[in-house]
Structures are given as structure tokens and as C-alpha cells.
Amino acid sequence: MIFCARRGNGRTQRKLLIGLLSVLGAAALPCPGFSQDIQYQADPDAAQKKTLLLKDFDPQPMLHAEKHEVPRARFPVIDMHNHVNDAGGVHAEDIPPAEVVRRMDRANVQTIVILTGMWGDKLQGVLDKMVKPYPGRFIVFAQMDYRKIDDANFSAEMVAQLDDAVRRGARGLKVLKDLGLGVRDKSGKFVGVDDPRLDPVWEECGRLGIPVAIHTSDPEAFWGPVDAHNERYEELIENPTWGFHDAKFPSKEKLLAERNHAIEKHPHTTFIALHVANWPENLDVVSAWLDKYPNMMVEFGAREAELGRQPRRSEKFFHDYQDRIMFGTDAEPEEAMYANYFRWLETTDEYFPYWGYPGQGRWEIYGMGLPDSILKKVYHQNAEKIFAQFKGLH
Numbered sequence: 255m256i257f258c259a260r261r262g263n264g265r266t267q268r269k270l271l272i273g274l275l276s277v278l279g280a281a282a283l284p285c286p287g288f289s290q291d292i293q294y295q296a297d298p299d300a301a302q303k304k305t306l307l308l309k310d311f312d313p314q315p316m317l318h319a320e321k322h323e324v325p326r327a328r329f330p331v332i333d334m335h336n337h338v339n340d341a342g343g344v345h346a347e348d349i350p351p352a353e354v355v356r357r358m359d360r361a362n363v364q365t366i367v368i369l370t371g372m373w374g375d376k377l378q379g380v381l382d383k384m385v386k387p388y389p390g391r392f393i394v395f396a397q398m399d400y401r402k403i404d405d406a407n408f409s410a411e412m413v414a415q416l417d418d419a420v421r422r423g424a425r426g427l428k429v430l431k432d433l434g435l436g437v438r439d440k441s442g443k444f445v446g447v448d449d450p451r452l453d454p455v456w457e458e459c460g461r462l463g464i465p466v467a468i469h470t471s472d473p474e475a476f477w478g479p480v481d482a483h484n485e486r487y488e489e490l491i492e493n494p495t496w497g498f499h500d501a502k503f504p505s506k507e508k509l510l511a512e513r514n515h516a517i518e519k520h521p522h523t524t525f526i527a528l529h530v531a532n533w534p535e536n537l538d539v540v541s542a543w544l545d546k547y548p549n550m551m552v553e554f555g556a557r558e559a560e561l562g563r564q565p566r567r568s569e570k571f572f573h574d575y576q577d578r579i580m581f582g583t584d585a586e587p588e589e590a591m592y593a594n595y596f597r598w599l600e601t602t603d604e605y606f607p608y609w610g611y612p613g614q615g616r617w618e619i620y621g622m623g624l625p626d627s628i629l630k631k632v633y634h635q636n637a638e639k640i641f642a643q644f645k646g647l648h
């Protein structure tokens with residue numbers, strides 16, 4: 255019967271085979287009912303035959319694992335990282351605000367934070383469209399206008415622009431990854447994340463009591479060559495401008511050190527280091543930063559895949575830093591998207607696709623089954639504490 259089994263690695267199978275042959279003598283009996291001549295040596299031409307293209311490879315897991323649907327979060331949710339109907343047009347099309355609210359109600363999402371609100375009239379447009387008709391359901395952040403970087407009074411202009419934004423109703427400042435990786439001044443050099451010209455802006459955020467949601471650097475694999483060893487190969491082929499392997503770009507470590515330097519210089523300003531401080535692949539180092547910088551918070555938008563593939567380490571991270579982690583998605587508000595995040599946080603389901611699979615890499619994730627006390631903090635309490643710091647312009 256051993257002859258019929260197809261489990262175990264080749265070496266074990268061969269050992270079993272030799273053992274059996276010595277018992278039975280050289281004439282091994284075929285399995286009853288098998289007309290096929292089953293070989294136990296790998297096909298020597300196998301390497302040449304594995305020609306299926308990566309883009310066509312779509313294996314379906316045969317795992318029979320429990321599946322718990324979580325269409326509604328157990329506690330009200332604040333989505334700290336979203337771009338729905340924003341000023342910059344991150345998503346191709348707007349969704350009617352009433353439809354967004356319907357989806358939020360079904361998923362138990364109390365508030366969505368629209369990070370990319372820009373400034374001036376554009377900001378006003380988002381506030382008028384989203385916040386005015388639905389008070390409490392949307393919060394909008396402002397941004398800086400880097401086109402003015404070479405103005406002699408850039409810092410004062412940005413502080414005035416921020417004050418104006420807060421007067422209009424903005425409740426935070428968003429910094430995109432272009433700071434450090436895209437914005438250049440007249441010297442032709444990239445403006446560093448800890449550039450002193452930005453210090454008055456970070457200080458003003460502290461004075462106003464609004465958080466800085468800062469996106470610095472990107473996944474570690476974006477700095478590697480786009481080759482067969484890159485775990486985000488397909489994503490980088492699809493988005494060639496997301497790769498920073500070229501020597502003209504600062505290293506990931508340098509960028510993160512600059513961001514942390516800015517955070518350290520402004521202890522009275524709360525910084526939300528987006529995307530798990532942009533090193534979820536290295537939770538030991540993010541933990542050390544959270545210990546070192548009491549004014550650093552994190553959210554996990556678009557990093558469900560990273561945290562979900564290391565469930566035991568992530569669970570420890572959520573226990574250790576339960577007062578510092580906030581819920582965020584960085585994805586278009588769809589009910590199925592939220593349900594996927596809730597399943598990951600609330601259940602102990604195993605081996606299921608993260609939202610957007612396989613866009614960020616070919617692996618699956620595992621639920622953490624977080625306790626209610628932590629879920630409440632991550633879903634809304636930690637975010638509420640930050641927004642309660644608001645002081646405004648007086």
C-alpha cells in the first residue's frame with residue numbers, strides 16, 4: 255500500500271521503497287487497480303517543463319480551513335487612512351457621498367479620515383462635499399504646497415496655509431512619500447524629511463493640536479533589484495515608478511532616520527507614522543522606535559499583507575503597543591475590503607488572501623483574534639484620543 259501513497263518527500267519515499275524491496279525481493283508488486291507505471295524518480299526534464307508563466311500561475315489552496323465572515327466590525331471603526339473623494343484624485347472616480355456612508359453604516363465604520371485634502375479651494379471642496387452634509391462621519395487633512403519650496407518665506411507661507419486649512423475645518427496634516435523621494439529645491443537635491451524649513455510647520459501642528467500623518471519610504475523590497483528574488487516583483491513590474499533601487503534615491507534607512515529625527519525634534523507634535531512606520535517587515539525596529547518616541551503613533555493602511563503573514567509576531571506587537579496602533583486601510587471603502595480587515599483582526603482563521611491579493615506578494619495571511627479590549631483601542635479609542643488634542647487657532 256505504501257507504493258500508492260504520494261505523501262512525504264522524495265528521500266523518505268525512496269528509503270521506504272528500498273526497505274520494501276529488500277523485504278519483498280526485487281519483484282515489487284504493482285498497486286492493485288493501477289494500470290499506470292508509477293515512477294519514484296523525478297522527471298529529469300522537469301526544469302525545462304516548468305514553463306507556466308508567472309502571470310498565469312493561480313494555484314487554488316486545497317486547504318479545508320474554517321472561514322468566519324465579519325461583515326461588521328465588533329466595535330465602531332475610525333479608518334485613519336483613506337483617500338475617498340479626496341482633493342488630489344487618488345482614486346479614478348468619486349463615489350457618491352451617500353453611497354460611501356451607506357457602506358460605512360453596514361460595516362460599522364463610524365468615521366473615515368480623508369488624508370489628501372490639499373489646501374485652499376480644493377480643500378474647501380472636499381469639506382463642503384463630505385464633511386458638511388455628514389458631520390462626524392468624515393475628517394479631512396491638509397497638505398503642503400511644495401511648489402513654493404524655493405520661496406524665501408516658504409516656512410511662513412506653509413504655516414499660514416495650514417492655519418487657513420484648520421480655520422476651514424482640516425484636522426490634520428498629511429505628508430506624502432514625495433517628501434524625501436520626489437520634492438527637490440533649486441539646488442536639484444531632494445528635500446530631506448527633516449529639512450529645517452519644515453520645522454515651523456511641524457511646530458505649528460503641535461500648537462494647533464493636529465496630528466501629522468507622515469508617509470516616509472516604502473516596502474523594503476522597493477529598494478531591491480526587480481528580479482526573480484524580489485518578493486514584490488509583480489507589483490514593481492506593474493508600477494515601475496515605485497522602485498527605488500537606482501543609486502540616485504536615498505536609502506530606506508536614511509529616509510526613516512530623517513523622519514525619526516523630525517519626530518524627535520518636535521516632541522509636542524503627534525506624528526502618525528503611516529503604514530506601520532513603513533517597516534512592518536521589521537517589527538523589532540518599529541517597536542524600538544515606539545519605545546523611543548512617545549509622540550509617534552502608527553496605523554496599518556495597506557500593510558495587512560505584511561502583518562498578516564507574521565501573525566504571532568504581529569499579535570505580540572498589538573499587545574505591546576495597543577495604545578499606539580490605529581486602524582487604517584488606504585483602500586477604496588468597499589464592504590468586502592472592510593470585512594477582510596475585520597476577519598484578520600477579529601478571527602483566528604488561517605491562510606486566507608489579504609485585501610488586494612496577490613498585488614503585494616504571493617503569500618496569504620492569518621487572523622489574530624484580538625481581544626475586545628485591544629480591538630476597541632485599535633478600532634477607535636486611540637484615534638479619538640488624538641483628535642481630542644485639537645486646540646485650534648486661539
Ligand SMILES: [Zn+2]
Nearest residue numbers: 335337555584
Ligand atoms: Zn495612503
